[in-house]
Each structure stands twice: as C-alpha cells, then as structure tokens.
Amino acid sequence: MAAQASYEKEYVARTSKSKAHFDKAKKLIPLGVESNVRFFEPYPFYVKRAKGAYLWDIDGNRIIDYALGYGPMILGHNHPAVIRAVKEQVDKGTMFGASGELALEYVNMVKKAMPSIEMFRFANSGTEATMHPLRVARAYTGKEKVAKAEGSYHGGHDYALQCVDIPPDKLKDSRCQPAVPFGTGIPKSISDLLVIYPFNDWDVTEEVLTKNADDLAAVIIEPVQAGGGCFAPRDNYLKKLRKLTKSLGIVLIFDEVLTGFRVAFGGAQERYDVKPDITSIAKIAGGGYQLAGFGGKKAIMEEIIPKEGGNVYHGGTYNAHPVSVTAGLTTLEILSKPGTYSKIDRIGDSLFHGLRDVAQDRGVDVWVESVGSLGQMYFTDHEIRTWRDAFNVDPEKWKHWFMYSLGKGVFFGVPHADEHFFTSLAHSKEDIERSLEISDQAFQRIAKE
Ligand SMILES: Cc1ncc(COP(=O)(O)O)c(C=O)c1O
Numbered sequence: 157m158a159a160q161a162s163y164e165k166e167y168v169a170r171t172s173k174s175k176a177h178f179d180k181a182k183k184l185i186p187l188g189v190e191s192n193v194r195f196f197e198p199y200p201f202y203v204k205r206a207k208g209a210y211l212w213d214i215d216g217n218r219i220i221d222y223a224l225g226y227g228p229m230i231l232g233h234n235h236p237a238v239i240r241a242v243k244e245q246v247d248k249g250t251m252f253g254a255s256g257e258l259a260l261e262y263v264n265m266v267k268k269a270m271p272s273i274e275m276f277r278f279a280n281s282g283t284e285a286t287m288h289p290l291r292v293a294r295a296y297t298g299k300e301k302v303a304k305a306e307g308s309y310h311g312g313h314d315y316a317l318q319c320v321d322i323p324p325d326k327l328k329d330s331r332c333q334p335a336v337p338f339g340t341g342i343p344k345s346i347s348d349l350l351v352i353y354p355f356n357d358w359d360v361t362e363e364v365l366t367k368n369a370d371d372l373a374a375v376i377i378e379p380v381q382a383g384g385g386c387f388a389p390r391d392n393y394l395k396k397l398r399k400l401t402k403s404l405g406i407v408l409i410f411d412e413v414l415t416g417f418r419v420a421f422g423g424a425q426e427r428y429d430v431k432p433d434i435t436s437i438a439k440i441a442g443g444g445y446q447l448a449g450f451g452g453k454k455a456i457m458e459e460i461i462p463k464e465g466g467n468v469y470h471g472g473t474y475n476a477h478p479v480s481v482t483a484g485l486t487t488l489e490i491l492s493k494p495g496t497y498s499k500i501d502r503i504g505d506s507l508f509h510g511l512r513d514v515a516q517d518r519g520v521d522v523w524v525e526s527v528g529s530l531g532q533m534y535f536t537d538h539e540i541r542t543w544r545d546a547f548n549v550d551p552e553k554w555k556h557w558f559m560y561s562l563g564k565g566v567f568f569g570v571p572h573a574d575e576h577f578f579t580s581l582a583h584s585k586e587d588i589e590r591s592l593e594i595s596d597q598a599f600q601r602i603a604k605e
Pocket residue numbers: 226280281282283284286309310311312378382411412413414438439
C-alpha cells in the first residue's frame with residue numbers, strides 16, 4: 157500500500173468509524189458506495205444527518221457541504237418549508253398510481269420558469285430525463301443519430317455514456333473524434349449512432365454538425381458544461397448553436413439537469429437567453445427528492461400521444477411521485493421569489509472568486525471557472541475554456557487542497573478533480589470565510605511543496 161499522503165492524515169485521523177464502515181460495506185456493495193462517483197481514495201465518509209449547509213458524518217464531524225447532494229440542495233439540507241410539505245403529503249398518501257392534482261400545478265411552475273416548455277412529462281432521474289427526449293427526437297425527425305459534446309455527462313444510459321472521458325490512445329482531432337464508450341458493456345452499435353462535437357469551439361462544432369446534419373435527430377448539450385468540471389459558454393456559443401440546429405432541422409435539447417433552477421430560476425436558457433426545443437430537468441427540480449422530467453415544443457412532445465402509425469412510449473411507476481412533486485413545488489416556490497438569484501450568485505461569487513484571490517495571494521496558479529453557484533477550481537496557469545483545456549491541470553495539487561480541506565471539515569463537492577462544487581442559500585458569510593481560511597492553509601502548503 158502506498159504511503160499515506162500528508163494531506164490525508166487529518167481526514168484519516170478523524171474518520172475511523174467511516175473507515176470501519178467502508179471495510180464492511182465494500183464486501184456487499186461494489187466500492188462501498190451506491191454510485192461510483194461517491195467513491196474517493198482512501199475511502200469515503202458516511203453521513204448520519206444533514207441540516208442547512210452542513211453534513212455530520214458517522215464519526216460526529218460537522219462538515220461544510222459544497223456537494224449538496226450533487227446539486228439538488230440549493231436551499232440547503234432539510235429546509236423547514238420543504239420538510240413540512242413532505243410530512244403533510246406523507247400523511248395524505250405517498251403513492252397513488254393514478255395522477256394527482258399537484259402535478260399540473262408543478263408543470264405550470266416549470267413553464268413559468270422556462271417558457272420554452274409547452275408540454276412536460278415527469279421522470280425520476282436525470283438519466284431518464286435525457287434518455288426519453290432523445291427517443292422522442294428520433295421519432296419526430298425520423299433520423300437516428302445524436303450529437304453530444306465530448307466530456308459532457310447526461311446520465312447513465314448507453315447513448316449518454318459516450319466520450320464522457322476519452323483514453324489518450326482513443327483521442328483524435330476534435331473535427332473527427334469518434335464516439336468512445338465510457339466503460340464496458342456498451343454495444344458498439346450504439347456508439348455508431350453518436351456524433352461528438354467540442355463545447356465552446358464554435359468553428360469545429362459548426363463543421364461537425366453541418367457534415368452530419370442529414371443523420372442527426374438531436375443535439376444534446378449541457379448549456380454550462382459541468383461534465384469535466386465547469387465550462388461557461390463563451391462568445392454566444394449557445395445562440396449560434398440555436399441558429400444552426402434550427403436551420404439544419406435538428407432538435408436542440410438542453411440538459412438542464414444541473415443548471416436548471418441553479419444558474420437562474422429559468423436555468424441557462426434564461427441566463428443566456430436561448431430557447432431550446434426540449435429541456436431536461438432533475439436535481440433542484442425535486443428539492444432533494446426523486447423528480448425529473450423533460451418538456452418543450454408541443455409538436456415534439458405530442459410524439460408521446462398514441463396515434464395512427466405509432467407513438468413514443470413513455471412511462472414510469474414512480475413518475476410524479478406525490479412526495480417528490482410536493483418537495484419540488486415547495487422548493488421552486490421559494491426560489492421564484494424576487495431577488496433570490498442575485499443572492500444565490502452573490503454567495504457563489506464570494507466562494508469562487510474568493511478561492512481565486514486567496515490562491516493568487518499565495519502564488520498558486522489556479523483557474524476558477526464559475527457561473528453563480530456552480531464552479532470548479534483547476535490548478536493550472538492557463539485559461540480553461542474547453543474540455544480539452546483541462547487535460548493538463550494538476551490533479552495532485554487539486555487532491556492536496558480537497559483532502560486537506562476535508563480533513564478540516566470542508567467538503568469541496570463531487571470528490572474528483574474533473575467535477576464541480578456548489579454553494580447554497582444556506583451557506584453563511586462565516587461558512588465561506590472558514591472555507592477560504594482552510595483553503596488558504598492548503599495553498600500555503602502547496603506553494604511550499
Ligand atoms: C447534466 C447532467 N445530466 C444528467 C445527469 C444524470 O442525473 P441522475 O444522476 O439523476 O441520473 C447528471 C447527473 O449528475 C447531470 O449532471
């Protein structure tokens with residue numbers, strides 16, 4: 157076993173119960189966690205409870221949380237209004253099988269946030285929220301291929317798990333990057349239906365999409381690409397993409413699973429003023445419960461309605477689960493209040509800009525890319541604009557900062573250098589100051605080494 161890195165020592169010293177639990181869990185649960193992303197070396201911590209901006213692990217440590225359930229908890233954990241609504245719903249019944257009234261109220265709220273959504277269907281996860289509309293787009297256009305950006309993440313189905321990462325020997329010029337399955341078990345015949353384009357590189361995107369237009373049913377995109385970290389769209393990239401897909405007859409799908417209700421109430425489509433044909437939502441949409449969905453142009457969504465010649469199947473036992481709908485609706489009602497997003501962005505900026513300033517003061521080269529409450533810190537001396545720009549960042553320095561901070565009780569988000577972290581409305585000025593203070597200590601150590 158490799159020697160314990162010095163920056164991990166405090167984490168290990170404070171988490172003996174998590175270590176013991178991990179040793180037991182990994183015998184029954186692959187990697188000891190329920191989602192591969194949750195695993196990190198030397199072992200993950202396990203959580204007992206959460207409130208506001210904090211998690212408490214099973215060793216009793218209080219942790220400032222910037223993972224926030226991997227995105228949903230923008231109000232902070234256990235917001236009292238959400239908990240109250242959930243408890244009331246539990247008393248009324250949790251699973252009807254038939255549809256309830258609240259689902260329509262919820263859809264009206266989503267439509268208010270994202271007026272591009274003319275019709276909407278519920279699902280349970282972000283994975284489903286991107287999988288279904290791809291099929292709808294194929295039915296609507298009569299074409300079979302789908303374009304996705306290299307590095308982007310749209311969930312765990314076979315069409316989405318392509319070029320999420322690319323091994324060096326499979327990496328080609330972005331003008332002709334073939335789809336490479338992410339992981340094993342994905343049929344080659346699915347990869348053959350994917351076209352790969354580079355987010356934020358307009359000239360190549362235009363060339364690739366135009367060349368494949370006759371076969372392309374849909375272009376799916378994270379309008380702020382969070383697969384690979386955080387990449388904000390530059391130079392009107394989204395507006396150009398909207399114009400091009402419209403002229404080529406390709407359905408434009410915004411995967412707003414992460415950005416929806418985060419970068420603005422109306423998601424990235426509001427922030428960057430671009431209307432997609434279809435939008436996928438999840439995460440914040442359910443206020444911490446399993447709710448997702450997709451919606452957009454009526455003419456496209458009507459592919460789901462049975463008609464002569466066939467229709468797209470869409471169903472799901474738990475779709476519009478009453479508890480999730482209640483939690484989601486209560487969350488969206490709170491978020492819809494005027495002034496909420498300037499506050500969300502202010503808190504986000506104080507952390508992300510603060511990290512950049514503190515690192516600079518200590519002479520550590522970082523590029524912090526953020527959009528309001530979503531961002532990532534790359535240890536590099538160059539600008540990060542595209543997914544390929546992030547290839548040569550320093551993962552060891554990132555790990556040093558991440559593990560040192562975790563040892564001091566600050567969890568800087570999804571535990572991998574090519575992921576991201578978030579702020580919530582529950583993070584106080586003191587939480588941010590404490591997080592910057594601990595990061596400053598980490599930067600001093602990194603600068604010394
Ligand atoms: C942009 C995006 N799309 C889709 C998904 C998949 O969502 P889920 O994990 O709910 O299936 C994620 C999850 O992180 C995501 O970030």
